[in-house]
Amino acid sequence: xxxxxxxxxxxxxxxxxxxxxxxxxxxxxMMHDIKEKYPDELRKKALESGIIDFSNPWKxxxxxxxxxxxxxxxGISATVPYFGAEILMLHGSDYLREKYLSKVATGKMMMGLxxxxxxGGSDVAGLKTSAKKSGNHYILNGSKxxxxxGGIADFFVTLVRTAEPDVPSKRHxxxxxxxxxxxxxxxxxxxxxxxLGVRATNTAELIFDNVEIxxxxxxxxxxxxFYYVMEFFNISRVFVAAQSVGIAQGALDMVTxxxxxxxxxxxxxxxxxxxxxxxxxxxxxxxxxxxxxxxSYLFNYKPNPTITSMAKGYASETxxxxxxxxxxxxxxxxxxxxxxxxxxxxxIMEIWEGTSEVxxxxxxxMMMRGDSSE
Amino acid sequence: MNEQLQMMMDNVKQFCEQAIKDQAITFEREGIPESMFQxxxxxxxxxxxxxxxxxxxxxxxxxxxxxLFRLAEYSPSAAFYVYMNNSIILPLLSGAGMNDLAGExxxxxxxxxxxxxxxxxxxxxxxxxLSTAVFPSEHMIKVENGxxxxxxxxxxxxxxxxLGLRGLGVGMNSxxxxxxxxxxxxxxxxxxxxxSSWEQSAIFLGLSKGALDKxxxxxxxxxxxxYPLKDYSPVAxxxxxxxxxxxxxxxxxxxxxxEQKGLMLKARSSDFSRKATKHxxxxxxxxxxLEDFGVEKFYRDSVALSSLMFRPEGDKxxxxxxxxxxxxxxx
Ligand SMILES: Cc1cc2nc3c(=O)[nH]c(=O)nc-3n(C[C@H](O)[C@H](O)[C@H](O)COP(=O)(O)OP(=O)(O)OC[C@H]3O[C@@H](n4cnc5c(N)ncnc54)[C@H](O)[C@@H]3O)c2cc1C
Numbered sequence: 001x002x003x004x005x006x007x008x009x010x011x012x013x014x015x016x017x018x019x020x021x022x023x024x025x026x027x028x029x030m031m032h033d034i035k036e037k038y039p040d041e042l043r044k045k046a047l048e049s050g051i052i053d054f055s056n057p058w059k060x061x062x063x064x065x066x067x068x069x070x071x072x073x074x075g076i077s078a079t080v081p082y083f084g085a086e087i088l089m090l091h092g093s094d095y096l097r098e099k100y101l102s103k104v105a106t107g108k109m110m111m112g113l114x115x116x117x118x119x120g121g122s123d124v125a126g127l128k129t130s131a132k133k134s135g136n137h138y139i140l141n142g143s144k145x146x147x148x149x150g151g152i153a154d155f156f157v158t159l160v161r162t163a164e165p166d167v168p169s170k171r172h173x174x175x176x177x178x179x180x181x182x183x184x185x186x187x188x189x190x191x192x193x194x195x196l197g198v199r200a201t202n203t204a205e206l207i208f209d210n211v212e213i214x215x216x217x218x219x220x221x222x223x224x225x226f227y228y229v230m231e232f233f234n235i236s237r238v239f240v241a242a243q244s245v246g247i248a249q250g251a252l253d254m255v256t257x258x259x260x261x262x263x264x265x266x267x268x269x270x271x272x273x274x275x276x277x278x279x280x281x282x283x284x285x286x287x288x289x290x291x292x293x294x295x296s297y298l299f300n301y302k303p304n305p306t307i308t309s310m311a312k313g314y315a316s317e318t319x320x321x322x323x324x325x326x327x328x329x330x331x332x333x334x335x336x337x338x339x340x341x342x343x344x345x346x347x348i349m350e351i352w353e354g355t356s357e358v359x360x361x362x363x364x365x366m367m368m369r370g371d372s373s374e
Numbered sequence: 375m376n377e378q379l380q381m382m383m384d385n386v387k388q389f390c391e392q393a394i395k396d397q398a399i400t401f402e403r404e405g406i407p408e409s410m411f412q413x414x415x416x417x418x419x420x421x422x423x424x425x426x427x428x429x430x431x432x433x434x435x436x437x438x439x440x441x442l443f444r445l446a447e448y449s450p451s452a453a454f455y456v457y458m459n460n461s462i463i464l465p466l467l468s469g470a471g472m473n474d475l476a477g478e479x480x481x482x483x484x485x486x487x488x489x490x491x492x493x494x495x496x497x498x499x500x501x502x503x504l505s506t507a508v509f510p511s512e513h514m515i516k517v518e519n520g521x522x523x524x525x526x527x528x529x530x531x532x533x534x535x536x537l538g539l540r541g542l543g544v545g546m547n548s549x550x551x552x553x554x555x556x557x558x559x560x561x562x563x564x565x566x567x568x569x570s571s572w573e574q575s576a577i578f579l580g581l582s583k584g585a586l587d588k589x590x591x592x593x594x595x596x597x598x599x600x601y602p603l604k605d606y607s608p609v610a611x612x613x614x615x616x617x618x619x620x621x622x623x624x625x626x627x628x629x630x631x632x633e634q635k636g637l638m639l640k641a642r643s644s645d646f647s648r649k650a651t652k653h654x655x656x657x658x659x660x661x662x663x664l665e666d667f668g669v670e671k672f673y674r675d676s677v678a679l680s681s682l683m684f685r686p687e688g689d690k691x692x693x694x695x696x697x698x699x700x701x702x703x704x705x
Contacts, residue, residue: 121660123598146660194403194665196655196674270687271705324648327677335681336546340537343677347652351660357608 009058016051016063020070026338029071032200033341036193038152039077039200046078047107057299061242068246072345073200080148084113084157087232091220100155112149114158114206115229122358125171131160140211150204151191155181159225175225179217186211197344234303236353237312241291244315244349248284248322251342255326276329280322287315306366313359316349375628382437386444389417394448401449401541402671415482419456428468429480436628439576446580450675451541453577458488461570470557489516514549520560527551538678571636574683578643579624585654585672586616593657616650634696641693647676
């Protein structure tokens with residue numbers, strides 16, 4: 001078993017790190033955090049510099065990790081304009097891929113994914129937004145909550161109910177995915193402000209008031225939406241693991257530097273603090289290995305939802321653990337430096353794209369069904 | 375809890391329900407308003423623990439802690455304001471014989487900020503530095519070269535909000551000093567910090583209660599997969615465990631005495647507050663991540679206060695030494 005990444009990926013990782021260190025300055029990160037402003041200029045720069053590269057999913061994953069290691073808010077912002085793209089890639093018609101996806105890939109458009117509703121996020125099948133067929137259109141009514149890029153994206157890959165389930169207990173049936181454009185009549189969004197962290201990202205509520213959606217904006221087959229979204233989560237959760245590993249590593253970098261500099265200054269560093277550093281380092285490495293394993297299954301076209309949920313769940317808890325431990329170890333220094341931003345940013349990892357509890361539900365269900373992690 | 379203490383808890387709760395509850399979000403966004411500082415004085419919170427010779431109410435330790443506990447349940451910033459005046463600033467002024475200024479602070483006509491980064495571990499010699507900046511404030515207490523100084527001058531408030539205690543304008547504020555006076559040695563301040571373990575614990579426990587109460591209420595009404603969250607065993611068991619721990623520690627707070635026990639509670643309650651507030655936020659899902667729901671502030675404040683008040687090395691060493699009765703835990 002070889003744990004080293006191929007040379008081209010190592011080289012790519014180095015390039016992203018250099019880009020992030022150069023572009024994600026403390027001043028930029030702080031300004032976007034304070035003002036809750038999306039860094040559009042960084043999105044463009046990242047794309048132009050070639051470090052956003054969809055040709056190789058390993059690169060996407062490593063790129064996310066390295067960017068979040070320097071600044072989670074900016075790192076996520078630079079990589080999130082494509083959020084939901086895999087659904088179109090895998091199931092969109094040629095028309096949809098040409099009309100929307102190609103423009104996202106070249107940076108001419110931004111997209112978002114609308115699954116969560118005010119009434120629930122974990123319980124995806126419980127969604128209320130409905131699309132009723134009327135001639136060659138769907139009429140969409142309802143709302144989506146906490147949608148990343150909600151106030152700035154050009155279109156949203158949106159999960160809606162197009163039919164009542166044939167069996168009442170099978171609520172996941174009758175759901176479909178539609179592409180909803182921001183400029184469709186009846187669409188509106190409300191920016192959500194006052195987030196604890198990742199404040200550079202844009203989050204909004206989407207409201208659909210009799211929005212007419214052309215039939216050709218249906219993604220894949222009617223009634224298969226739930227499966228498409230679950231399949232997507234199996235992909236995106238690996239990338240959330242990458243965000244988390246990046247945050248954990250960033251916090252670890254700062255604590256290592258802090259303790260080393262204390263020692264250099266002649267301030268004794270207790271074993272207690274060194275043990276905390278060891279635990280942070282071990283958990284970060286374990287998360288990274290789980291992420292690699294999940295990625296390896298996924299990128300070789302044999303996704304393993306159990307391992308994916310383990311990777312996302314464990315890495316996200318590790319991100320929060322490392323950021324919190326870093327605050328504890330560095331005390332006042334952490335409070336007055338960028339570490340506090342890492343702390344605020346880290347908590348979202350345990351919430352979005354499947355909360356920690358949801359990941360545990362998936363893991364235990366798969367284990368008890370006999371779908372083990374091997 | 376005796377009858378008198380219970381009455382105190384009820385009275386402060388009533389005040390908080392009427393005066394703070396609906397404004398707590400505004401405190402976080404815009405800072406605690408001038409009128410509220412007056413209200414703290416009118417309620418007798420400022421000076422509550424101080425001797426009558428200083429104009430104080432001479433409340434016993436538990437009575438004072440009841441005030442801090444309740445305030446922290448609604449606004450940790452408000453609790454910290456009362457604590458920093460009563461337990462740090464006023465004793466320092468009085469110790470330095472500056473009774474006139476202390477009187478002004480008691481009346482609310484003068485407010486003094488704390489330059490936190492220089493107070494404790496001595497690691498943060500930043501400029502600008504992390505400080506409370508209670509508006510409008512022309513004075514600040516800071517530590518320099520082993521001395522505690524009262525500095526008069528002008529604050530330049532940071533536009534960056536800090537992690538915690540936003541109601542007090544804590545941030546990387548700058549201060550242009552015009553004159554300064556010595557209030558004592560750094561050790562006198564450390565002694566006050568160390569000597570107020572009970573008060574600090576009261577704040578940690580109060581804010582934990584504020585967060586957990588919100589989580590309990592939320593998990594009664596929020597449904598996923600057709601059931602309220604409270605019906606799921608991990609949610610119900612975890613929150614019940616946290617409530618039990620809170621109950622034990624609250625009982626300890628109001629029934630035990632002594633420096634060692636105070637240190638024990640401070641170590642437990644600061645850890646606990648981080649755990650409790652994190653779970654409370656988590657069970658709110660995405661809503662927990664938004665300021666509007668008033669739960670994320672407890673999570674931020676628990677960590678910020680741990681950094682401000684709990685010195686992981688110093689306090690744990692002091693506790694270890696009191697248990698071993700000799701020098702320990704220093705390697
Ligand atoms: C900043 C931000 C950005 C986001 N971006 C997007 C986006 O782009 N697109 C999108 O669709 N959504 C997005 N979300 C929504 C996010 O995915 C949801 O918040 C998340 O899935 C949880 O859903 P909820 O908030 O409704 O919590 P709920 O589902 O109401 O859950 C509340 C709590 O209960 C727990 N819980 C629920 N059911 C159980 C159970 N059976 N057993 C034990 N515990 C349980 C949960 O784990 C959680 O802790 C975003 C959220 C945030 C905060």
